[in-house]
Structure formats: structure tokens, C-alpha cells
Amino acid sequence: MSLPPEFSLIARHFLPLAGEGALALSDDAAVLDMPAGQLVLAADAMVANVHFLPEDPPETIGRKLLRVNLSDLAAMGAKPLGYLMTVALPKGTTPEWLDAFAAGLALDQAGYGLSVLGGDTVSTPGPLTLSLTILGTVPPGQALLRRGARAGDEIWVSGTIGDGALGLRAARGTLADDGFLAGRYRLPQPRVALGQALRGVARAAMDVSDGLVQDCGHLCRLAGCGATIEAGAVPLSPGARAALQADPALLPLILSGGDDYELLFAAAPADAGRVAEAGRAASTPVTRIGLFTDDGADVRVLDPNGSEMSLPKGGWSHF
Incomplete structure (x- = not known):
């Protein structure tokens, strides 16, 4: 049959x-x-x-x-x-x-x-x-959760930020690209090994899917704290850096465009060495990009000159 x-x-x-x-x-x-x-x-x-x-x-x-x-x-x-x-x-x-x-x-x-x-x-x-x-x-009780960041904790990210949003433009033919950025949009790199290595180290974590600033805001709201992100410290790939040098107006897109699928997490300053070791164990670069603060639940972004940036939007909206 x-x-x-x-x-x-x-x-x-x-x-x-x-x-x-x-x-x-x-x-x-x-x-x-x-x-x-x-x-x-x-x-x-x-x-x-x-x-x-x-x-x-x-x-x-x-x-x-x-x-x-x-x-x-x-x-x-x-x-x-x-x-x-x-x-x-x-x-x-x-x-x-x-x-x-x-x-x-x-x-x-x-x-x-x-x-x-x-x-x-x-x-x-x-x-x-x-x-x-x-x-x-x-393992029981070891899941990383979004809630748990505290004022004074450091903000860390894995890999590089902005490739996904820039890659969409590249895939549409509106941004010059050698194929790297479009490839990052089409094939994100889930940081599975790093997530497991951060158990017991990160106090709060999530992946960056809707935009770095917006997703950091999610961690802040659950913790009842604020955050300051240093735009100059946000890690960029060579492709993203070249695009930004050609058009500095792309910085807000890099910070809020989403589709990065990198890990964003909080860790105590005393655990910076353990964070670095987790990155080495997972063969994944990790970068400190700011601090969680006690001044409300807003995310402030400082440009490379130290001035506060005004972003047109924090990230992607699903509706």
C-alpha cells in the first residue's frame, strides 16, 4: 500500500x-x-x-x-x-x-x-x-535565568554585536559586504558551550535576539536596576567595523538591530577571571561592555566620547 x-x-x-x-x-x-x-x-x-x-x-x-x-x-x-x-x-x-x-x-x-x-x-x-x-x-538548580543581576555587576557579551542587523542589509544588497555579514545573518552561532561554562558564574543571562540595548533592559527590569553600556567597548567584527567606519550613522543599528544570538550576561566584578576562563573553555571571546547600576531600570548608552546617546529605538518589536 x-x-x-x-x-x-x-x-x-x-x-x-x-x-x-x-x-x-x-x-x-x-x-x-x-x-x-x-x-x-x-x-x-x-x-x-x-x-x-x-x-x-x-x-x-x-x-x-x-x-x-x-x-x-x-x-x-x-x-x-x-x-x-x-x-x-x-x-x-x-x-x-x-x-x-x-x-x-x-x-x-x-x-x-x-x-x-x-x-x-x-x-x-x-x-x-x-x-x-x-x-x-x-543540572538541578543550575539553569541560568534572566533575573539575578545586581547593581555593580559587570555586563558581558560573547562574540561580536551588530553582524546580524548589518547582515540583513548586506543580504538585501544595500550594504557592501564580502559575504561575512550576510553569513552571520543567515547562520547565527549559538553559544551552547559557553552557556554551560557560565553555570555558577553568570548571575543572569539571555541571548541577544531583539537588540543589545532592549535585551539589556529586560535584565534590568527583572533585577530592578539600571545599566550603562559603553558603546566603544561593544565588540565588533572586522566587517561591522568596516561598515561603521564607512557610515558612522550605523552605530544605533548595531546596538539595537538584533539577530546577534550572542549571550548577554551579568557577573560580579570579582568573577571576571572566571568569566574569562569560561570563554577560553568554550573557545568563545567574551567582552565586558558596562555595568549594572542602582539608578532605575533604564539603559544608558555612552558613545565613544563618553556622551549619552539617544537611540531611535531600543530593539526589535514582535508586534
Whole structure:
């Protein structure tokens, strides 16, 4: 007996991605033997023309979908376990597109040590819409949380900031780029190893998805404190630095554009050495960019000359 079209699609493209517990994607749910520790769950959706460009390579779309969710696990200090995925496909989506999409997922599954556990496939008259729910584990009581920063704590970030927002412009052809910035937009680098290394070191943490200033404000509100960010200390990639030198007006975009998926975290000044060691252990650069303060729940940004900057917006709005 031949398989219905949906099951044929699943068997061809997604069954090879399934791991232990997925029951060969033949049942309505997965069954997992849980490792010791606490379960961490997160979910993110991506919509064409909102979170990626429809003409982006399908393999990078699959990888970005997985990576933005892995970034949520990284921000909690969690180890990846598996994921559920829902794919809403416009009519006319070709098997070749799905082959490449699944190949991208397979590549990152191998790199980050997880597999698909199940999900759903549907058709849609609207844009390509993707949703992924990721599962991870963390030792009891060791999850990194957004709340916990204190006045006097140092503000740290991983990697470099601004590449994602600049990369979107580069991918659209409105910013000169050698391919690096567009690549950073299409393929963020979830800091999974760093998140785990920061357990017991960072007092509060989150990933930078909606913009550095806005996301720092989230940490401030939960802690009831303020923050001062030194724009001159924010780490930039060579590509971002070149773009900023060519057009200094890009600085607000770098600070508030989002799509960085770097870790933003608080640590006590006395733990600066431990933060640096965590960065070395995870092979990820970390940079101190400011301080949490006791002067309210606002985020002040000082330009390289020490003057307070006025930003047109703090970050990305989901509505």
C-alpha cells in the first residue's frame, strides 16, 4: 500500500533526522528516557520575509531555525536533547527545496548533538512558516535565568554585536559586504558551550535576539536596576567595523538591530577571571561592555566620547 503524500514527505525528508525516542516518526508523540537533571524547553518561529528572506538557501533556513532555538538553550546553560518541528509549506514547495532544508538540519544536528523527535507538516496559502520547540537538560538548580543581576555587576557579551542587523542589509544588497555579514545573518552561532561554562558564574543571562540595548533592559527590569553600556567597548567584527567606519550613522543599528544570538550576561566584578576562563573553555571571546547600576531600570548608552546617546529605538518589536 502506498503512503499518503504527507507521510511520503515525512519519510523522505524528516525520517532520516529522527533519533532515539522518535519512534520512527510513526506515532503521535515521542517517548524519551530522561537523563538526570531539569528539563529546559523553548520555542521559536520563523516566517518568510520576517525572519529570513524567501530566496535564502534552504539549507541555511533549516540551520537558522535550529540555531535560534539552540541559542535559547545556551542562554539557560542547557545541553541540547532533541526538538519538535512544525513546517507550514506554501503550495509549490519542491522536493529539492525540502532535501536541502533537511540536509541543513542534519548538518547541525550532528554538530550540536541532537535529533528531531516529531512535529507536523501542513500546507499554507501564506508565506513559508516554521516553528521549532527544543528540549535540553541542565543540572538541578543550575539553569541560568534572566533575573539575578545586581547593581555593580559587570555586563558581558560573547562574540561580536551588530553582524546580524548589518547582515540583513548586506543580504538585501544595500550594504557592501564580502559575504561575512550576510553569513552571520543567515547562520547565527549559538553559544551552547559557553552557556554551560557560565553555570555558577553568570548571575543572569539571555541571548541577544531583539537588540543589545532592549535585551539589556529586560535584565534590568527583572533585577530592578539600571545599566550603562559603553558603546566603544561593544565588540565588533572586522566587517561591522568596516561598515561603521564607512557610515558612522550605523552605530544605533548595531546596538539595537538584533539577530546577534550572542549571550548577554551579568557577573560580579570579582568573577571576571572566571568569566574569562569560561570563554577560553568554550573557545568563545567574551567582552565586558558596562555595568549594572542602582539608578532605575533604564539603559544608558555612552558613545565613544563618553556622551549619552539617544537611540531611535531600543530593539526589535514582535508586534
